[in-house]
Amino acid sequence: MSCRSLADRIDALLPQTQCTKCGYDGCRPYADAIADGAAPINRCPPGGDEGIAALSALLDVPALPLDTTRGEPSPLLVARIDEAHCIGCTLCIQACPVDAIVGANKHMHTVLADWCTGCDLCVAPCPVDCIQMVPAGRAWGPHDATVSRQRHRSHLARTERLAADNARLMAPEAAAPSNATTPAPAADDTRNEDRKRSAIESALARARARRNPTQS
Numbered sequence: 001m002s003c004r005s006l007a008d009r010i011d012a013l014l015p016q017t018q019c020t021k022c023g024y025d026g027c028r029p030y031a032d033a034i035a036d037g038a039a040p041i042n043r044c045p046p047g048g049d050e051g052i053a054a055l056s057a058l059l060d061v062p063a064l065p066l067d068t069t070r071g072e073p074s075p076l077l078v079a080r081i082d083e084a085h086c087i088g089c090t091l092c093i094q095a096c097p098v099d100a101i102v103g104a105n106k107h108m109h110t111v112l113a114d115w116c117t118g119c120d121l122c123v124a125p126c127p128v129d130c131i132q133m134v135p136a137g138r139a140w141g142p143h144d145a146t147v148s149r150q151r152h153r154s155h156l157a158r159t160e161r162l163a164a165d166n167a168r169l170m171a172p173e174a175a176a177p178s179n180a181t182t183p184a185p186a187a188d189d190t191r192n193e194d195r196k197r198s199a200i201e202s203a204l205a206r207a208r209a210r211r212n213p214t215q216s
């Protein structure tokens with residue numbers, strides 16, 4: 001059996017929430033590490049004891065108790081955005097490993113609950129704490145794992161494309177030759193950034209005032 005096909009088989013047993021609780025940047029990197037003998041089989045809280053038992057059987061190694069320093073298993077939660085408080089900063093979109101949040105800059109954002117894995121990676125980046133994890137009212141199943149694996153792959157591919165585009169734009173050879181009649185794009189960029197920062201700061205101030213009216 002090749003190392004790659006072993007990693008595929010391990011990955012097939014992981015829940016695919018892409019929560020990073022195992023300490024790896026998603027399920028596939030953890031599967032690769034297990035296949036390489038670089039990680040134990042008990043670091044996935046969403047998989048719980050059932051997942052450990054499946055990995056133990058596949059690899060013919062003893063089952064270990066779940067490493068609870070990585071987190072505890074829990075019923076499926078999904079993210080919910082308090083849209084009245086959302087300032088449209090897009091930070092949650094950037095954090096979501098399966099592109100389960102839709103919204104536009106400075107407009108309210110919404111979670112597509114069917115695609116949310118409950119990973120909670122969007123919660124910490126939200127500057128106004130308007131994302132809550134709430135019970136999903138259902139269990140995570142094999143179909144969810146299949147969909148989530150595919151969505152995460154698409155997310156990674158899109159992220160890589162964007163990074164490559166940005167690298168090309170930032171490369172010195174991509175810079176336009178200096179031309180006295182052309183406005184300097186760097187100055188425009190700076191003004192746009194200043195405007196964006198200012199919009200976020202005033203939205204944050206408004207959000208704080210709404211939450212703590214006595215302190216404003």
Ligand code: SF4
Nearest residue numbers: 019020022026027044
């Ligand atoms: S579900 Fe989370 S903890 Fe489990 S392997 Fe995937 S990323 Fe790691």
Ligand code: SF4
Nearest residue numbers: 096116117119120122
């Ligand atoms: S919406 Fe939040 S909790 Fe749901 S998958 Fe995306 S980052 Fe994870």
Ligand code: SF4
Nearest residue numbers: 086087089090092126
């Ligand atoms: S991080 Fe919070 S404030 Fe920013 S877009 Fe997402 S939900 Fe809205």
